[in-house]
Amino acid sequence: MPIGSRPPTVLSIAGSDSGGGAGIQADLKAFARCGVHGMTAITAITAQNTVGVFAVEAVAPEMIVAQIQAVVEDIGVDAVKIGMLGTAKTVETVVEALGPVGSTPIVLDPVMVAESGAVLLDDAARTALVERLLPLATVVTPNIPEARALTGAAEQESQEDLAREVLALGPVAVVVTGGHSKRAVDLFFDGSEAAAIEGERHPDGAAHGSGCTHASALAAFLARGETPLEAARKAREVASAAIAAGLRDIGAGPGPVDVFDLTSTFQP
DSSP, rough: OOTTTTTTEEEEEEEEETTTSSHHHHHHHHHHTOOOOEEEEEEEEEEOOOOOEEEEOOHHHHHHHHHHHHHHHTTTTEEEEEOOOSSSHHHHHHHHHHHHHHHTOEEEEEBOOOTOOOOOOOHHHHHIIIIIGGGGGGOOOBBBBHHHHTTTTTTTOOHHHHHHHHHHTSSSSSEBBBSSSSSSSEEEEESEEEEOOOOOOTSSSOBTHHHHHHHHHHHHHHTTOOOHHHHHHHHHHHHHHHHOOOOOTTTSSSOOOOOHHHHHHHHO
């Protein structure tokens, strides 16, 4: 669908975080921060806060399909961001429902474990993700532990090795994010070009939802016409700034990122 005078549109297919820090809540905030209209197809409802995930309820497959169809048929989709899927059935449902989006860019954030440690992707779903969804992705954005889980790579394999192994699973490009390494450097690789994407570390910030924010910003910049590499560079800037401005005083656990720097504008 031609964009015309409307802003680009990005569809998030992901789970809901009742605490507002990650999932579709983080995605919608990142979309707005990047100047695109955000839409959602919710795959699961979680009862969670900064301390933990206390309950997860999967959305029925037919409802996931209905959400995607409603958005595609009326509004149109310029990019898709995929986050928490949870089960193999949900993965298969999303793969089938994405048929009408054609060559629309897809950013896959392989959400496996919550910030609190709760497992959000079972083994069967991980297999389905690798076999069915990764080959459809324009960019996959695993962190280092997720890249190892996707590929079965050994602990000693480098970030560069992980990027090559994830790319071999079928996506057009991969960004192995570096938040779990000492260097904190993201590595972009598309088979012909490798680029280190550096940024400042913010140890005093708050990082809950940083992966969702990064992937959503990347999808937003793809929708705005950026190349995958340039979109990854800009997404790193957005995510890094959101961590720096993170809401450390929200809740008793790891606080959420803040793409709008609310503390600088809040007046008690």
